[in-house]
Amino acid sequence: MSTEFDIAIIGGGNAGLTLAAQLAAQDNPPSTVVIEPQTVQQRDCSWGLWALDQQTEQLAHSTKGRWRRWQLVDETRRVVHSSNQYSYLSLSSADYLLDRAAQLREPVSLIEDSVKALHPQQSETIIETEQGRYSAKTVYDSRPPEIGYSTLRQHFLGWEITTKEPIKDPDMATLMDFRVDQSRGLHFIYALPFSDHHLLIESTLISGRMETQDWYRDAIKGWLRDNNIEIGEFLCEEMGVIPMDTIETDPDIAASPISSESSESLGPQPLIATIGAASGAVRRSSGYAFQHIQQQISQLAAGIAQGNMAVPTPISSRLTAMDSIFNGVLLSRPDLAVSLYMDMAKALNGDEFARFMLGQATTGDWLRVIAAMPKLPFLKETVKQSAKQVSKQLLGQHKSA
Numbered sequence: 001m002s003t004e005f006d007i008a009i010i011g012g013g014n015a016g017l018t019l020a021a022q023l024a025a026q027d028n029p030p031s032t033v034v035i036e037p038q039t040v041q042q043r044d045c046s047w048g049l050w051a052l053d054q055q056t057e058q059l060a061h062s063t064k065g066r067w068r069r070w071q072l073v074d075e076t077r078r079v080v081h082s083s084n085q086y087s088y089l090s091l092s093s094a095d096y097l098l099d100r101a102a103q104l105r106e107p108v109s110l111i112e113d114s115v116k117a118l119h120p121q122q123s124e125t126i127i128e129t130e131q132g133r134y135s136a137k138t139v140y141d142s143r144p145p146e147i148g149y150s151t152l153r154q155h156f157l158g159w160e161i162t163t164k165e166p167i168k169d170p171d172m173a174t175l176m177d178f179r180v181d182q183s184r185g186l187h188f189i190y191a192l193p194f195s196d197h198h199l200l201i202e203s204t205l206i207s208g209r210m211e212t213q214d215w216y217r218d219a220i221k222g223w224l225r226d227n228n229i230e231i232g233e234f235l236c237e238e239m240g241v242i243p244m245d246t247i248e249t250d251p252d253i254a255a256s257p258i259s260s261e262s263s264e265s266l267g268p269q270p271l272i273a274t275i276g277a278a279s280g281a282v283r284r285s286s287g288y289a290f291q292h293i294q295q296q297i298s299q300l301a302a303g304i305a306q307g308n309m310a311v312p313t314p315i316s317s318r319l320t321a322m323d324s325i326f327n328g329v330l331l332s333r334p335d336l337a338v339s340l341y342m343d344m345a346k347a348l349n350g351d352e353f354a355r356f357m358l359g360q361a362t363t364g365d366w367l368r369v370i371a372a373m374p375k376l377p378f379l380k381e382t383v384k385q386s387a388k389q390v391s392k393q394l395l396g397q398h399k400s401a
């Protein structure tokens, strides 16, 4: 096998394998290698997302569950959404990635190996791995960034179970049930019935600190008890941490995403850029990333076909700024956290809510959400973040002077 490639993709996750599959489908694919140390089964987890009917059909092979109705619940309110346009889907990441891997064909391949270091040369990058060395003109790096100091993270522990008795309303996804211990941060139960006897249930905490695993397990047990659900069979346990703050990238790796202008000015230098979650594709306010990655990768693959290797920004800076303000309010006013989500959900119908979560809200959707939010905390946070931005810019000017 050759060790010289046009493109090396580090990491065969959502971003890496989706990009490889799209390149393999092109008329004259660039020679491409995906370097991934783990099997898809080792990394299997559930990915939740909203999708329109066409995409829902395309993802049918990896869909574990699909709901037209979803709810958010707190001590006093229940907001139920239904949608004719959007479905909430839960995918098996392993099935999705296996399908993408099956679409690879020469000259696009996947190898099992782990990248240790990148050594940029004049017109290529040497990729040092556990098992050897490769070179590529362009490197797209999707390795997850270190979760460094982060004020806010979404951490969860989930169980997949069968139930002894039929689940009451298996057509309803529970996205957030806040009727659980709120003393450690914003805490909710996420419950997806895959059938009337098969349930995924997660205890999710948004805070700066992880709790012991038993803390999340106790929350799940308590919720099952409160809802009179008895476990038939315990199928598996899943844990995860999603940073909801600024992504800290490896300083050895070129800043990403690289804009079209800067990639043109790079001349013959090799391009190393991050893609997917590593490039900031995770929504700061919700932890959802799937659709942003899909969009980024489709645009990137189309660009590559035209000779443009630059990575598009996965989430607009405006949306990131809005999410930062939302997170700032969550941090400064934890007492408001539950009502912020409930009020936001109540202000929107199912289609509007799905658009909002997808980062595709219309001006009307935004106005409805803004009208439902408490004005003073958001105003204070906006002023605080604007001041931070200005002092950052001034510091930058001072340094470059």
Ligand SMILES: Cc1cc2nc3c(=O)[nH]c(=O)nc-3n(C[C@H](O)[C@H](O)[C@H](O)COP(=O)(O)OP(=O)(O)OC[C@H]3O[C@@H](n4cnc5c(N)ncnc54)[C@H](O)[C@@H]3O)c2cc1C
Binding pocket: 010, 011, 012, 013, 014, 015, 016, 035, 036, 037, 038, 043, 045, 046, 047, 048, 049, 113, 114, 115, 116, 142, 143, 144, 239, 240, 241, 242, 275, 276, 277, 278, 282, 287, 288, 289, 290, 291, 293
């Ligand atoms: C547990 C969890 C659950 C999530 N759930 C959702 C969800 O429900 N919905 C949603 O929209 N988003 C979710 N997210 C956000 C998530 O980050 C994205 O949806 C998606 O998986 C990110 O894709 P990616 O390709 O950028 O990164 P990943 O899928 O993480 O892929 C990165 C790959 O890099 C590989 N890698 C690591 N080190 C090396 C190395 N040294 N050499 C080579 N390869 C390496 C890893 O093995 C991995 O396969 C979740 C995240 C986590 C952590």
